[in-house]
Every structure is written in structure tokens, then in C-alpha cells.
Amino acid sequence: MASTDGGARRREYWHVPGHAGRVLLGSTDGDLLAAVARTARALGLPVAGGPDLLDLTDEDGGRGIARLFQRLARELTTAEADHVRVATDPPTHGSALAGRLLTAPTLAVELARRGVTAEIGVLAEAELWSVYQPVVRLSDRSVVAHEALLRGLVDGREVGGEDLFFVAESAGWLPRLDRIGRESAIAGAAPWLDDADLFVNSDPASVIRPRTDLASTEQALHDAGIDPTRLVVEVGEVSAVSDRGHLLSVLEHYRSLGWRVALDDVAAGWSSRSLLAAVRPDVVKLGRPLVQALPDDGARTMVRSVVELAHRLGALVVAEGVETEQVAEEVTRLGADLGQGWLFGRPASRWTPSARVVTR
Template sequence: MTCQDCQVIERCTPGPGRLYLAPFLSHTLKALHSHLQTRGYPVHNGTPGVLEVRLDDGDLQPLAHLLRDLMSEAEIRDCQAALLPRDQSFGIVHLPRTQTLHTLLARTCSDWLIDLIEAESLVFHFQPIVHTLRPDQVFAYESLMRGQLPGKNSLIYPDRLLEQARAARLMFQLDRVARINAIRQATGHDIRCNIFINFNPTTIYDPAYCLQTTLQEVRRLGADPDRFVFEVVETEAVSDTAHLRRIVDFYRGAGFRVALDDLGAGYASLNLLAELRPDFVKFDRAMVKGIDQDPFRQKVLAKLIEMAGELGIATIAEGVETRAEWDWLRGQQVNYVQGYLFARPATPPPAPEVPK
């Protein structure tokens, strides 16, 4: 059984409706009531703590701009909201449709992202991960997400995609589509080596449901699960280590392997290292940059490499851009390296260049 909630997106459908607002502070509610009434919006405060705004023309955009002007960022984030058709009054049955006003306003300007997710219009660029001592030998490719709106040629880079998805609570849907299409496109390019695929553990509630479509895609394509390495990103956002362990166990039970990204970027990733025992750890670019010139970071990174080795975990240094960085990493016996020094991400997957 698969999780349908990760596959269905509810849009802010235009049409006559009612917007229900429940601000955290009564002062905010009173101020909104006064300002909106002054500007001609039909408002009603029949339920204590709740403001009802009638949208006769169904156009939420002007009201969305006005609410951003009238309320502080904190007030918007702490205000609960629900948008319903005009013929429905809010009741307990509509509780699942409530969300923060911040999310609702973000969703009103996310049609482009919803279109992209529904069309699965993602392009993946691939960057080689090479053997440290033999950079001409590709060990794996990391798949890196780009968005492409239907009918458009320009690419949308991950920062914008993820920022909008977080604001509009579309991370669940985006992460699922990204995993599936990374598998699909890597297989389509006939990549024979390992494939690293990023995933955000905060988007997975129950791995038995949320990850079924990922597993089904691998089976449909007849691919070997052992070639796919799922890379845990944004470890600083992980607060439930036991839940992440369940996700990792599900992946491993299905035959996949697991990598921990950005080791050294924060305390969270260090705490997860011994708990999860990943197959690979990746050292953050901030740790690798200029490592040949920084004795303090050299000591830190050398200890991390030593610790990973003692735990039987393979090491990958990402973001390698200079020959001097590579030389230092070779001296410390890092297993694999990745970065612009060898190849930039591209599609189709590029062959690495051996630095001279």
C-alpha cells in the first residue's frame, strides 16, 4: 500500500469562498476585523477567536497581499487558517484542512511548483564521485535536482525549489517525485555504477507507506537496489533519531545503502554517525574548502576520517576544487572525492577529468 497523501496536492482553487482566520492574539483579530472592514471586505466574527472573510469573487491574491501588509511575520506564522467553498461553514470535519496562514499564503503563489510536481518535470544532473587515488575511475554519480517548468527551457535550481516547497508544505510531494525521477533518469542514462540520491528524512512519516513508490519504481525498472545509496540531507533538522533509524532500516531492508551527508557541518550529524552506522559519510564543503591551509580544521577532519574508518564507514569528501585540497585528502586516505576539480554536474553524466 502506498501513501496517497504524498501524491495528491490540494490547490487554492479560485471561486467564491470563505477564509477563516484564527490569530493567536485577540488584538490581532480585532485589528484585522477593523482593517478589512474598512477596505470593503465582508467580515464576520460570529465564533469567538475566529474571523470569517467572505470572498465573493474567489480571488485570494489581493487579500493575500493585504494580509502581508497588515500582519507581522510572527502573526502570520501563528495564525491558523482554512479556505472553504462559499457553501460550506467551518466545522470539525474541516479540521484536517486547517493550516498556518503562512502556509496558505505561500500555497496561493505556488501554482508553478504544483505544476512542476504534478508533471514530474524534474531534470537531474549527475556529478561523479571518484576514487581518491584513481580519479579516472568513477565509483558513483550523485543525482542533483533541477526543476523545469512545462514548456520552458530555463532551469530552476534546488534552493528556490526547496524554499518554496517548505513554505507551502509541499516538501513531501517534491521529495517523493525527486526520488522517483532520480531513479528513473539514472536508469535511463544506463549508469552502471552506484547512484547517490538525496532525501530529506523530515518528509517521511511512515517509511512503510511513504517509501513504497520509491521501492516500486526500482522494481519496475528491474534495477539492482544495492546500486542506490540514499543520502540523508539536512541532518541538523533531524530531532527524532529513532524515527530516522526506522527509515534507514527500511531502506536497508529493501536492499539499498545509506549515506550521511554534510558530516562536520553541525553537532547533529556527529551524533547520528554512531547511531545510524551509515555505509558512507560525506564531509561538508565548508570542512573541505582550503583544508590544506588550515591546521585546525586538518586536525578535526583527520579525527573524523579516523573515526569513520574505525566504524567501517567509507568516506567521501565533497566540494573538492583545488589540487592542494585533493593532495591533502589523499594523504589522509579518504576513500572517495567529489567536486569541480574532477567534473561539474551535467546531463548526460560526465566523465571525470584527471587533474594535471
């Protein structure tokens, strides 16, 4: 770990492959390879080869192939990426080339090694920090909490948390980035949080051994002087349903530390109701798509159903994605306690450019 900016920015380094000027892609699936070739041509890459082997060269310093990998990571399924072999910057001589092709990794492996997207620099050399979005009490619009959202900066370009975690998960670096996100959020909020709550996103899959993996986050809270009961750890519904037993053991440890639990992106389906009963969260966050579907009658029914169940469990309800007064009034009538969205404030940094430290 290198220097920090007031404790709020972290820089971490990983070894990742550099840009490739040439790549060979092989597959026995001719249709799949033809689709890859179309994507490559659309990006302006010269394409040679036949039905089972593509030879791509990049005259843009490897940036074109990096863009291709980014596109393929989003367009191909894992099964499809596993069905393509890839050799980057292959040797030109016959025997060496044959040996490279025989041992070439799958495209899925190569994408993971490269952090999947052209934003590999975000993980290799990025500045990482948190921005904060206010959460307000709907009855009087007073700010009662802030949600921390991770951001990265590379080559002067900001990259959002969704892309950061997409890259990290595919590259096997999710636990490290998840920890950085938690601790960056805490350190960045320490100077100004006062009595407000701090919402921090975390994936239970990134916590393998709760006592060990969360020790540094517990220490960060102590160092920041933030009461542990102010920390609300958000767990996404999608990640929560993947391993119920592990989820509950991690949540139990959160609570043993005094932290509270929010269930994020809740809709009104059976899985959501089942999760609410199992997790018994302190906070329930209504999913943005559900909130933004209002005032549709079906959405009203679903929101009312979730609110009633959450309140029976003793949980507060946050309506996410509130962008208009009409929606704010609607979710208030339906019983939501808190609101979050552009109407109340966009995610914003709480640091000044003059305090910024960059180390190369």
C-alpha cells in the first residue's frame, strides 16, 4: 500500500499483463469465433485467419485489443469465453508458436488475468476513494445518513464502483477491493460524519473468515472515532441469496461488533420476503427499479407489501432512486421512512483537490 490522502484514498498495486500488440484466438465453434471477428472489426482491428483461428493485430499500441477484451467480457457468457483459446503476442517461429497454442489459456482465464476490461489500470495503479450520497428522513428532509460509494481514477478518468467490482471479482481480487471500500468509506467520513449513520456496501462472499477479515475494518472505525452502531453494512439481495448459511454467519459477526445490517435492492418477490424473514435487517432499501416504477398500481402494491413486512420486523425502509417530488410524496404515503436519490443529493466527494496526494 502506498500513500493515502487524509486516509480516504488508497493505492494498491497488482501485477497484471501489459497491452498486447497481437493476439490469436482459436475455437472449434465457428459461429462463436465469427461473432468475435465481427466485434474486432467493429473496433477497427485488422482481422486475418480462418474459421477456427483469428489473427488480430493492433496498430494502436495495444489499446484496440484492450478495448476488444473489454467488449468480449461483457458480450460473451462464461461458457463461451471458456470455449475460446487465446495467445497474446505469440512467437513467429513454427515450433514455438505451436507450443504456445497448445498451452494457451482460455479467454475466460486471460480476461481474469487482465482484470477483464481496459480499466486494468484501475486495479494496478488507481487512486481509490469514496464519494457520499445523503439519505434523508422523508418527514422533514433532514440528512440522517450517508452512503459511501467507491470510485477510482486512472489516467485522469473516473471509473465507477460497479466497474471496479466487476473487474475485481473476475480477477479474484474481490476481498481486497471490498476491504478497501469499507475502510476508505470510514476514513473519508471521519472528519465530518458527526451523528449521522454511514452506509457501506460489502459483499459477504468477500468475507471468508469474519473475525480475521473484518479486524482491520473494526480498527479503522476505532481510529476514526466513529461509534460502531453508526455503521450500516449494506448487503445486496443478489449476493445474499447465493449462500444463505455463509451470509448469516457473516451478519452475526457484524452484529457482534455493534454494526447494523441493511438489505439492499429489495423488490417484492418470494426471494425478497424469504430473505427479509431470514436476515431480519435493521434497514430495508427498496430497489431503484421498483421505486422508479411508481405511481404504477402494481409497483404501489409491491412497495406497500415490502414496507409492511419490514416494519413488522422492526426495520426502517429507505426508498432509493428518488428523483422527483412526485415519487418522494408517493413513497412517503406508502410508508417509507427514509429517501435517497438525486432529488436529495448526488454522490459527492468530501475532500478538496489541494489535499490530493498522487504517488507514481
